[in-house]
Amino acid sequence: MPAATGFFSRVYQTVRRIPRGRVATYGQVALLAGTPRGARAVGWALRALRAGTAARVPWHRVVGAGGRLSPRAGGGEAIQRARLAAEGVTFRRGRVDLGRHGLR
DNA sequence: CAAGTGACGTAGA
DNA sequence: GTCTACGCCACTT
Numbered sequence: 001m002p003a004a005t006g007f008f009s010r011v012y013q014t015v016r017r018i019p020r021g022r023v024a025t026y027g028q029v030a031l032l033a034g035t036p037r038g039a040r041a042v043g044w045a046l047r048a049l050r051a052g053t054a055a056r057v058p059w060h061r062v063v064g065a066g067g068r069l070s071p072r073a074g075g076g077e078a079i080q081r082a083r084l085a086a087e088g089v090t091f092r093r094g095r096v097d098l099g100r101h102g103l104r
Numbered sequence: 105c106a107a108g109t110g111a112c113g114t115a116g117a
Numbered sequence: 118g119t120c121t122a123c124g125c126c127a128c129t130t
Binding site: 005007008030035036037038039040041042044045048 | 124125126127128
């Protein structure tokens with residue numbers, strides 16, 4: 001099992017402080033985590049969560065650029081969309097309305 | 105140490 | 118607006 005390095009922990013902490021009903025993009029999380037161009041690395045960290053990490057992180061609040069959901073395996077996209085909708089996040093034609101819920 | 109992989113981002117067609 | 122190509126980072130083998 002991959003040990004959560006400082007980078008991963010940083011990403012988790014960043015995602016965890018995202019308020020309910022609001023979403024952040026991978027690039028935004030990467031920037032706050034300390035890696036402006038590490039959007040991909042952020043996805044790696046969140047992917048590790050689903051693998052078995054016990055850290056409860058609202059990964060569903062992390063979306064791609066423009067509020068787009070990533071087409072990851074398992075069809076979790078629908079789960080993420082449903083969870084966000086349950087928190088009051090509005091969608092527009094499949095994209096999260098970052099203008100209303102984006103971290104800005 | 106080098107190569108491969110992946111829940112991304114931006115730019116170009 | 119959509120798709121494709123390249124670059125970015127970190128982790129695994």
